[in-house]
Amino acid sequence: MATNMTTAKKSTAPAQESAQATVETAEPQLAPTSARAAAIVGPAPAAGGTPVPVTLSHHLNIDGTDYRPGAEILVSPDYARRLRSQGYLSRT
Known part of the structure; x- marks a missing residue:
C-alpha cells in the first residue's frame, strides 16, 4: 500500500484566483437566432435563383444540423422541390 510521504500542504490559492478570473471574463457568445434562420440550408441556389422559405413536416438532418418538424428554413x-417530393415539407 502506497502512502503519501509529503508533510507540507500545497497552496491552491493562485490556481483558484486564475480560475475565478477566467470564469468572470468568459461570456458565452451565441449567434443571433435571426442570423441562423436567414442562412440558406443545403445546396446553394443556381445562378439567379432566390432561396425560398419552407416549413418542415418531419425531422431532418442537413449538414450535421438537426431541424425539427415545424422549423422554417431557407x-x-x-432543393425545395426534392424535399417536397420526398415528403419532408408540409403543405400550406
Missing part, C-alpha cells in the same frame, strides 16, 4: 428552389 432552401434553393431545386
